[in-house]
Amino acid sequence: MSDSPAGRLQELFEGHRLTPTQRRIAHCMVRRAADVPFLSSVELAELAGVSQPSVTRFAVALGFDGYPALRKHLREVTPGEPAPTTGTPYNEYQQAVQAEIENLRHLCELLADPAPVERAGRLLAASRPLPVLGLRAASSQARGFAYFAGKVHPDVRLLDEGGSMLTDRIDAAVRAGASALLCFALPRHPREVVESLQYARSSGLTVVTVADSAFAPVARHSDLLIPAAVGTGLAFDTACAPMLLGRVLLEAMCDGLPDAQARLEEFDAGAAARGLFVE
Structure with a gap:
């Protein structure tokens, strides 16, 4: 327990x-x-x-x-x-920050058992190519993960647009040899994401999902779901914990890629030669 x-x-x-x-x-x-x-x-x-x-x-x-x-x-x-209450009441903006701090505390407790994240890292590292799915509110999480993952993984395919092409792109990834799919699923959950995960599993992909709750609608269509709560205190949800969990999964994936460090060094050398970043 x-x-x-x-x-x-x-x-x-x-x-x-x-x-x-x-x-x-x-x-x-x-x-x-x-x-x-x-x-x-x-x-x-x-x-x-x-x-x-x-x-x-x-x-x-x-x-x-x-x-x-x-x-x-x-x-x-x-x-x-x-939990004790503070003597000075927080305003609505501070309350939103405090709620996100609490979400991060819950994530910290969850990561006390690293086994699920380590398993996810191995699955993502082994998939060539690696499709990364995130629609609507979750598209920025998927895009951020794919950006960094592309520096160490040889073939990352971002799926951040819905429509009839989405199934075609899952099919293309499967034909190219994909074995796993990473999904970021945040509220409100698009029906298309649920349907896409169901299709991905029926196509033989192992689905790893980052969702706002273990009880999210995508749960029954995921082989491995790791929850990270979103903040709901503002007009639009905040997603600090899902973003951080995405970075943790990147770290775990790097552990499963023996040439990850070499790829990073190669990228840095190329970026320096091109003057890509302002120092």
Whole structure:
């Protein structure tokens, strides 16, 4: 069992078929793992943006008589105190930053077990070519990963535009020898991403996914999903944790590429010869 409150919650939810509303509650609970044992059903419903009866039904779906029984169980398996509040209230911008700091703390706890990231790194390093998928909100994450990965991996193929050509490009990658696909999936989740992952797996690709939650719609179409929460306190979501997880996956992939350092040095030499960067 994981030693972190978030990890214990993840284990509690595993094996249950949750509705989209229930996945939203579960995601909220993981993000607020330290506070959840001390929240009322009304408070949890407000945080998750659902109705109080939905929280009760969620507890029953997990096998408890109701939310009080679930909360009692959480207090037994995740003992502790709710996070202290600061004496000076944060403004809305500071609250957004604090939420992202908390997301990074959760990611840090997750990475205490490096096995999933190490496995992902080996899968990505071995795939020639390596397709990297990210549409709409996730396109910048995919593009950033592909940019840096291209410095060390011999054949990275960015898939950041949807449409009928997307399936063709997956087919082309498979014909060229691809064995894995990396997907960045962030809310709101385009239906096309879910369909593309389903198609990629049916074509024989192993799907590695970075998503905002282990309960995201792409989860059932991923062979290996590593979650990194997004911030929701501003008008548009913030994605510091998914970006950092992408860099961590790059590091793990480099560990699986014996010539990664040589490729980087070759790039730096070429960049210097061309005067590419201003020093």
